[in-house]
Amino acid sequence: MSDRLKGKRAFVTAASAGIGRACAMAFAREGASVFATDIDETGLATLKSEGIAETARLDVRDTAAVKAMADKVGKVDILLNAAGFVHNGTVLDCSDEDFDFSFDLNVKSMHRTIRAFLPKMLESGGGTIVNIASAAGVFKAAPNRYVYSATKAAVAALTRSVAADFVGKGIRCNCICPGTIETPSMLGRAAAAGPSGLETFIARQPMGRLGKAEEIAALALYLASDESAFTTGVAHCIDGGWTL
Template identity: 60%
Template sequence: MSGRLEGKIAVCTAAGQGIGRAVAEAFLAEGATVYASDLDAKKLSGLDSLGTAHVSGLDVTDKAAVAAYLAGVETPDILFNCAGFVHHGTVLDCDEAAWDFSFDLNVKAMHRMIQGLLPRMLDHGGGSIINMSSAASSIKAAPNRYVYMASKAAVVGLTRSIAVDFVGRGIRCNAICPGTIESPSLDGRIAELGKSVGGAQKARAMFVERQPMGRIGTAAEIAHLAVYLGSDESAYTTGTTQLIDGGWSL
């Protein structure tokens, strides 16, 4: 631990597994006090053994639940919005329910968290908001990711809007845009794709083949970037879309 986030308070959603878990662990390792939430509270087990962590179950699509949760957290220096869902399919596979759920979880959940905490962050003198977007958004097209891409592009717009509106009041807001990352979510997509291409091993190879670096990224690599964006080292950085995709978008 180098203490890059020593004395800072961080609020992290979807911290039970994958990127969210890696970021929460990295924040703790760097000295932050972390309020970690997840839809499945059991997945947060063990975080409190790594540092000062307050863990709680939270459905970020439930407005009342979010309000109640935020009332119990300290004013953060860092808000990391990670909750999201990857819908598979084209416009022809996206019904009203899939569209509404994707935007509710991928975009509106961030709106709820930001709207609930931003006034306090402003009173506190500022802070860093980090939103999870994707290279598959307004940056890189991916097949069969219709509503996912639409919602993640919206996250980029949301991020830039927050950044420009509050740049003079101590608030920084940036989006992380990963490529293909090892995670339980990816495992699920590989298993599903494997049903149609001849097995999970072949499906995984297809994901690797599209990466110019010849490998899939790790959640820890995303966490390193999140630590930078949450720390004072990035004090001059706001409104950006931070690509971390192994060259996929080149």
């Protein structure tokens, strides 16, 4: 540990597993006081032994709950938005309900948290926001990822808009665009695809392997720290060469 986030307070969504969990743990290891949230309380409970200061159940699709949580937590220096869902299929497979759910969880959740936490960041002179987007939709089209790609493109645009609006007020906002990352949800999708599902996911990565959640967390740590003080409004691609 090198205390890169010493003295800072971080709020993380979708922290019970995958990228959100890896980010919460990386922040804590580097000295931040981390408040981790998720709807999975069982997963959250396992973070207590990883140096996470506080945990709480939070449904980021509930505007009132997000506002109440922000009021409870108070000022944070770092907001990491990791909540998301991968819908499989083309436009023909996407019902209105699928479309609305994907945008609500993948995009509007970030609108809710940023709107709730930003005022106190501004009052205190600044803060950094890191949103998890995807290489799919932002840099490249992916088959059978119609609404997912649309939501992640929206996250990149949302990120740039927040960065532009508050660049002179001490606020930085960036997003991370991963390729295929080995997480519990990704492994679940691979298993559902059949016996060769995992091999198919690996085969589309030019490096011949899946990315690791810890590799995404390393970039998130940089963006959350003062080391990236001159960086805002950027969609950072970390995809193992998928978009080459």
